[in-house]
Amino acid sequence: xxxxxxxxxxxxxxxxxxxxxxxxxxxxxxxxxxxxxxxxxxxxxxxxxxxxxxxxxxxxxxxxxxxxxxxxxxxxxxxxxxxxxxxxxxxxxxxxxxxxxxxxxxxxxxxxxxxxxxxxxxxxxxxxxxxxxxxxxxxxxxxxxxxxxxx
Amino acid sequence: xxxxxxxxxxxxxxxxxxxxxxxxxxxxxxxxxxxxxxxxxxxxxxxxxxxxxxxxxxxxxxxxxxxxxxxxxxxxxxxxxxxxxxxxxxxxxxxxxxxxxxxxxxxxxxxxxxxxxxxxxxxxxxxxxxxxxxxxxxxxxxxxxxxxxxx
DNA sequence: ATAATTTACATCGAATCGATAGGAATTATG
DNA sequence: CATAATTCCTATCGATTCGATGTAAATTAT
Ligand code: FES
Ligand code: FES
Numbered sequence: 378x379x380x381x382x383x384x385x386x387x388x389x390x391x392x393x394x395x396x397x398x399x400x401x402x403x404x405x406x407x408x409x410x411x412x413x414x415x416x417x418x419x420x421x422x423x424x425x426x427x428x429x430x431x432x433x434x435x436x437x438x439x440x441x442x443x444x445x446x447x448x449x450x451x452x453x454x455x456x457x458x459x460x461x462x463x464x465x466x467x468x469x470x471x472x473x474x475x476x477x478x479x480x481x482x483x484x485x486x487x488x489x490x491x492x493x494x495x496x497x498x499x500x501x502x503x504x505x506x507x508x509x510x511x512x513x514x515x516x517x518x519x520x521x522x523x524x525x526x527x528x
Numbered sequence: 529x530x531x532x533x534x535x536x537x538x539x540x541x542x543x544x545x546x547x548x549x550x551x552x553x554x555x556x557x558x559x560x561x562x563x564x565x566x567x568x569x570x571x572x573x574x575x576x577x578x579x580x581x582x583x584x585x586x587x588x589x590x591x592x593x594x595x596x597x598x599x600x601x602x603x604x605x606x607x608x609x610x611x612x613x614x615x616x617x618x619x620x621x622x623x624x625x626x627x628x629x630x631x632x633x634x635x636x637x638x639x640x641x642x643x644x645x646x647x648x649x650x651x652x653x654x655x656x657x658x659x660x661x662x663x664x665x666x667x668x669x670x671x672x673x674x675x676x677x678x679x
Numbered sequence: 680a681t682a683a684t685t686t687a688c689a690t691c692g693a694a695t696c697g698a699t700a701g702g703a704a705t706t707a708t709g
Numbered sequence: 710c711a712t713a714a715t716t717c718c719t720a721t722c723g724a725t726t727c728g729a730t731g732t733a734a735a736t737t738a739t
Binding site: 532533534566567568569572586587588589590591 | 696697698699700704705706707708
Binding site: 555556557571572574575578585587588589590591592 | 713714715716717718
């Protein structure tokens with residue numbers, strides 16, 4: 378189970394926008410260079426983030442991106458929804474008939490497990506806000522344990 | 529976030545083997561018919577389950593599959609490991625240098641979130657055993673609410 | 680007018696996924 | 710021994726997804 382590159386890139390970009398609060402917006406080009414991420418690809422992601430209302434964009438000469446809402450209000454759940462789509466484990470189309478499990482959805486053993494997964498993931502994702510992550514990042518100034526020098 | 533068909537098929541097969549404990553092993557053919565699953569594909573999955581030691585197989589004329597361990601001992605974590613691979617959210621190769629986040633792994637904000645996800649998922653998956661699921665399935669004998677008859 | 684930028688599409692290559700197929704090895708039964 | 714039923718191994722296919730690149734148009738300060 379892996380998270381997509383989209384998710385990580387979006388998160389890194391948002392963290393950068395938050396941790397470097399500037400007067401002028403930050404351009405996609407600068408963002409991609411600072412984070413060493415592919416320029417075009419990152420812009421796609423930023424566009425998605427904009428559609429979702431997480432960032433705001435300014436076009437033209439000194440344009441760029443900035444956060445659209447307060448960083449306490451942006452949770453990893455929001456980022457997830459933008460980059461990974463719906464958090465729906467069901468393979469059966471929920472409302473309709475379960476074609477895979479062969480049973481009707483409300484009689485399916487698996488569905489109760491899926492419900493659990495869905496709730497748990499949702500809660501976990503919502504518990505991480507951009508703000509907390511940025512604070513944690515600051516507290517990491519010094520690495521936990523310096524790796525032993527080799528030789 | 530979806531679970532693979534492999535996961536569901538494996539789970540359905542294991543549940544069948546558990547809930548229909550028989551003297552003679554159950555063949556892949558029968559299993560696929562009872563569960564309405566594609567024969568060849570299911571056998572691939574059963575082979576994987578066997579390699580993982582969850583089922584035992586008997587070859588030849590009256591051959592087939594049966595559970596290899598007690599159903600209390602089989603958790604969804606085991607099934608997950610077989611069908612979905614490692615539960616490693618990290619995109620950076622953990623031990624090595626983080627190529628995506630650009631930081632060393634023990635200084636990466638994202639890694640702490642990934643650790644959390646990993647632990648949470650692991651615990652949740654381990655909390656579901658084959659036995660519990662089968663009991664739940666029995667308790668579902670009567671549907672919660674009969675869907676309204678149309679017309 | 681010009682340069683820098685966002686924005687929208689189109690496409691590409693690789694990987695993954697569900698599924699199918701052929702054939703070899705194994706084993707009870709006659 | 711011959712046969713039928715079965716597991717098992719491996720190859721492949723078609724579709725989809727994913728990360729990434731490219732092109733070109735719209736927007737805006739200077
Ligand atoms: S029928 Fe919906 S999960 Fe089984
Ligand atoms: S460096 Fe490992 S998750 Fe960021």
